[in-house]
Amino acid sequence: MRHSERLERIPPYLFAQLERKIAEKRAAGIDVITLGIGDPDVPTFPPIVEAAQRAVANPSTHTYPSNRGREEFREAVASFYGRRFGVTLDHDSEVMPAIGAKECIFNLNIAFLDPTDVALAADPGYPVYTGGPLLAGAEAVLMALVPELGFIPDLDAIDAETRERARLLFVNYPNNPTGAVVPDGFFARLVEFGAANDILIVHDNAYSETTYDGYVAPSFLSTPGAKEVGVEVFSLSKGYNMTGWRCAAIVGNPQAIASYWRLKTNVDSGLFEAVQLAGVTALSPQLDRYKAEMNETYARRRDLVCDALAKIGVKVTPPRGTIYIWAPVPDGFDSAAAYCEHVLEQAAVVLSPGGAYGPNGEGFFRISLTTPDDRLSEAVERLGQLAR
Numbered sequence: 001m002r003h004s005e006r007l008e009r010i011p012p013y014l015f016a017q018l019e020r021k022i023a024e025k026r027a028a029g030i031d032v033i034t035l036g037i038g039d040p041d042v043p044t045f046p047p048i049v050e051a052a053q054r055a056v057a058n059p060s061t062h063t064y065p066s067n068r069g070r071e072e073f074r075e076a077v078a079s080f081y082g083r084r085f086g087v088t089l090d091h092d093s094e095v096m097p098a099i100g101a102k103e104c105i106f107n108l109n110i111a112f113l114d115p116t117d118v119a120l121a122a123d124p125g126y127p128v129y130t131g132g133p134l135l136a137g138a139e140a141v142l143m144a145l146v147p148e149l150g151f152i153p154d155l156d157a158i159d160a161e162t163r164e165r166a167r168l169l170f171v172n173y174p175n176n177p178t179g180a181v182v183p184d185g186f187f188a189r190l191v192e193f194g195a196a197n198d199i200l201i202v203h204d205n206a207y208s209e210t211t212y213d214g215y216v217a218p219s220f221l222s223t224p225g226a227k228e229v230g231v232e233v234f235s236l237s238k239g240y241n242m243t244g245w246r247c248a249a250i251v252g253n254p255q256a257i258a259s260y261w262r263l264k265t266n267v268d269s270g271l272f273e274a275v276q277l278a279g280v281t282a283l284s285p286q287l288d289r290y291k292a293e294m295n296e297t298y299a300r301r302r303d304l305v306c307d308a309l310a311k312i313g314v315k316v317t318p319p320r321g322t323i324y325i326w327a328p329v330p331d332g333f334d335s336a337a338a339y340c341e342h343v344l345e346q347a348a349v350v351l352s353p354g355g356a357y358g359p360n361g362e363g364f365f366r367i368s369l370t371t372p373d374d375r376l377s378e379a380v381e382r383l384g385q386l387a388r
């Protein structure tokens with residue numbers, strides 16, 4: 001059966017291929033340790049689960065949700081943004097639930113791109129920044145993130161024709177996959193760039209709650225003028241161990257949110273209201289200590305991995321945010337994929353090859369810290385033996 005050419009243009013999703021390979025090895029009795037996908041190993045914090053249990057038992061959550069979202073959820077997001085980021089949001093027009101950031105980012109492409117349009121996408125970056133524009137029948141133009149520039153795009157290098165055609169720009173800090181945090185002044189520069197070129201800036205905020213060493217990540221919307229030119233997609237997946245729940249919110253520019261809403265009324269029927277009520281609890285101040293504890297766990301794992309890598313001569317900058325270590329591929333391998341293949345075959349450890357996140361990810365591999373300490377230690381031990 002023939003599927004669409006749009007679909008044909010999309011490379012297979014990295015983790016879908018990996019899952020198949022891992023399943024084959026495990027079926028053959030091999031003890032595979034996966035440091036590939038970023039999916040928290042620790043359960044959702046108990047007060048959130050308890051709130052969800054109560055909400056599921058409440059019949060008011062059993063009907064179709066409205067795409068605008070329950071008032072309690074929109075209020076909770078607005079109040080969290082005020083408390084956490086000093087950002088004022090109107091909970092009626094500037095907040096809407098999303099069925100995960102992935103859904104939201106994908107659908108923004110459908111809502112804003114026509115066939116001759118461009119979305120500017122961070123490279124390396126979350127795969128939906130490039131797959132989304134292609135599925136919308138439009139084009140993604142990559143913005144290189146390189147270590148020399150602190151993993152921020154060089155906006156001045158974007159040519160006039162591309163600026164003219166661009167309707168969307170996707171960035172994310174703390175950054176997946178590089179672990180970089182946003183340098184002072186970059187968000188302000190983005191606001192100028194969006195305003196000057198009439199481009200909707202989309203800040204994918206998946207990791208603001210997952211930071212270390214006292215670093216506190218800002219919201220893009222804390223930048224003056226940001227709400228005029230952009231939106232932020234705030235996901236509860238990583239910071240609250242809620243990847244399976246599909247709970248996120250889009251906040252910021254009310255016209256952009258209205259367009260997203262208009263699209264969604266034709267696509268899905270909103271986010272299960274019991275999940276929205278669980279989200280209300282997640283965003284309350286009582287959950288702060290759970291996040292702090294989780295971050296201590298990740299910081300410990302980060303140090304464990306960075307020390308082990310240093311011992312085998314792989315130099316990395318310990319990240320101040322995200323759940324990833326972005327490391328250079330050791331000498332002697334043609335590509336990140338070749339190195340990761342070698343590690344999987346010889347050590348039964350799954351790493352993510354940087355090239356899967358875009359051409360500028362080539363030469364790097366990514367380690368996710370979402371594995372229990374003992375398994376993580378075992379994995380880095382295996383890497384060390386492989387290097388000897």
Ligand SMILES: *Cc1c(COP(=O)(O)O)cnc(C)c1O
Nearest residue numbers: 100101102126176206235237248
């Ligand atoms: C994990 C991740 C997402 C996905 O978030 P969901 O809310 O689970 O869809 C989006 N963007 C980045 C950068 C991520 O790392």
